[in-house]
Amino acid sequence: xxxxxxxxxxxxxxxxxxxxxxxxxxxxxxxxxxxxxxxxxxxxxxxxxxxxxxxxxxxxxxxxxxxxxxxxxxxxxxxxxxxxxxxxxxxxxxxxxxxxxxxxxxxxxxxxxxxxxxxxxxxxxxxxxxxxxxxxxxxxxxxxxxxxxxxxxxxxxxxxxxxxxxxxxxxxxxxxxxxxxxxxxxxxxxxxxxxxxxxxxxxxxxxxxxxxxxxxxxxxxxxxxxxxxxxxxxxxxxxxxxxxxxxxxxxxxxxxxxxxxxxxxxxxxxxxxxxxxxxxxxxxxxxxxxxxxxxxxxxxxxxxxxxxxxxxxxxxxxxxxxxxxxxxxxxxxxxxxxxxxxxxxxxxxxxxxxxxxxxxx
Numbered sequence: 001x002x003x004x005x006x007x008x009x010x011x012x013x014x015x016x017x018x019x020x021x022x023x024x025x026x027x028x029x030x031x032x033x034x035x036x037x038x039x040x041x042x043x044x045x046x047x048x049x050x051x052x053x054x055x056x057x058x059x060x061x062x063x064x065x066x067x068x069x070x071x072x073x074x075x076x077x078x079x080x081x082x083x084x085x086x087x088x089x090x091x092x093x094x095x096x097x098x099x100x101x102x103x104x105x106x107x108x109x110x111x112x113x114x115x116x117x118x119x120x121x122x123x124x125x126x127x128x129x130x131x132x133x134x135x136x137x138x139x140x141x142x143x144x145x146x147x148x149x150x151x152x153x154x155x156x157x158x159x160x161x162x163x164x165x166x167x168x169x170x171x172x173x174x175x176x177x178x179x180x181x182x183x184x185x186x187x188x189x190x191x192x193x194x195x196x197x198x199x200x201x202x203x204x205x206x207x208x209x210x211x212x213x214x215x216x217x218x219x220x221x222x223x224x225x226x227x228x229x230x231x232x233x234x235x236x237x238x239x240x241x242x243x244x245x246x247x248x249x250x251x252x253x254x255x256x257x258x259x260x261x262x263x264x265x266x267x268x269x270x271x272x273x274x275x276x277x278x279x280x281x282x283x284x285x286x287x288x289x290x291x292x293x294x295x296x297x298x299x300x301x302x303x304x305x306x307x308x309x310x311x312x313x314x315x316x317x318x319x320x321x322x323x324x325x326x327x328x329x330x331x332x333x334x335x336x337x338x339x340x341x342x343x344x345x346x347x348x349x350x351x352x353x354x355x356x357x358x359x360x361x
Contacts, residue, residue: 001180002208003157004127005049006238007075009062010319013054017041019318020050023257024326025153038062045154048240051075069121070321073235076118076160077125078180078209086126086180087114093178098123116179119164119172120233124180153248158239158329159210163226165233169215172233173200176213181205195221230323237314237325245311245330249289252328258316260325260353262290277307286311308332322353 010016020026020043029042033051037060040053053074055063065074080086084101091097099115111129118124164172176182182202190197196217203210214236216224226236242248253259267287270276277295278286286293294310309332315325 001081001204001206002079003160004077004079004125004129005051006073006157006160007051007053007077007125008072009065009069009074010052010054010071011066013039013041013052016052016054017043020052023252023255025251025255026050045240047156048154065121069231069234070229070323071319072230072324073160073238074121075115075123075125076235077127080126080128083112083114083126083128087116089181090116090126090179095175095179099125119162119168119175120230122162122234153251154240154242156241158241158327158331159212160238161236162211162213163223163230163233163236164213164215165227166216166224168233169198169200169213172213172215173202176202176211182209182211185210189217191217194218197221197223226323229321235324237327239312239327239329241329241331243330245291245313245328246285246289248328249291249313253289259290260314260316262292262313266292275307277309289313316353 008016017028021028024045026043026045026048029044033042034040034056037055037057038053039056040051043050043052053062055066057063062074087097087101096117097114098117099113101112101114103110103112105111109130111127113125113127115123115125162172173184177184182204185201185203187201188197188199190199197214198217199212199214201210201212214223216222216227218224223236227233249259264287267283270283270293275295276283278293283293291311291313294312295307311330311332312327314327317323317325
């Protein structure tokens with residue numbers, strides 16, 4: 001299993017196509033999969049593929065979604081080896097089947113797909129395809145000079161984060177275990193003087209998909225704010241992996257992308273932690289871009305310079321409502337999972353934004 005693509009439902013697909021191209025360097029795919037009631041654009045960067053759909057008529061499924069929820073992720077599509085077996089497994093364990101297995105041809109590829117309901121307005125499309133990774137990836141991208149392009153800023157979707165209501169974390173974990181054969185990995189309980197959350201990381205059986213699930217652990221938690229504004233459970237953020245985060249973020253800042261602020265005191269504290277695996281020059285470049293850093297503190301001295309290292313940064317919410325945002329991540333020396341230091345730092349940074357919005361005292 002791996003993530004095939006993520007489908008956003010938005011108010012204007014063309015506007016958001018241009019946003020991804022301008023701010024994140026995605027390439028527009030020239031193929032179209034629109035219908036008479038829905039406009040759909042496709043953008044991609046490396047192996048990352050996003051569908052962006054907006055309604056043309058009130059009867060569009062996108063219009064129905066937007067009457068219930070703000071713009072955001074409506075579907076996370078998984079590529080599976082055998083879609084009929086996957087759908088049968090889901091049905092056996094009580095999942096709602098929204099679309100039974102169908103076969104169709106997309107360009108030079110044949111695919112089978114089905115769709116199941118997940119949490120809130122979220123669905124999962126399960127896809128078995130014969131040739132291509134992204135439904136439109138066989139289409140060549142051409143820039144405005146007529147030259148072929150191959151922008152691989154992002155190498156993969158690193159993880160997708162789901163927020164569920166208080167008391168629902170255990171049920172959501174069991175759902176992903178039974179329906180899609182995910183397994184629990186790391187668990188976190190983050191608490192500050194103001195608010196708290198609980199989180200359980202779920203991983204697909206082949207380790208290719210990471211799905212942290214959060215629930216609020218206090219009434220004023222940022223997770224509860226998301227649930228209130230989103231009017232139910234949903235995808236809070238998607239992490240996109242890159243091999244040179246400092247360079248990528250410098251480029252994104254030039255494009256005007258709004259990112260979450262990190263106080264410079266954070267980097268002074270980093271220097272006090274044991275085993276800092278970065279030169280002071282590199283740490284200065286990371287601090288200039290306000291990137292968060294986490295590593296294994298107690299690695300042997302001789303291994304500190306090659307200790308697993310996480311670099312992470314987060315955008316401001318990209319839509320008008322404070323719901324969905326992006327994370328950008330670089331993993332060095334085979335860093336796995338999630339560092340609690342960065343998790344806490346993110347939690348505190350979002351708390352600061354809540355205070356600005358007046359939703360956290």
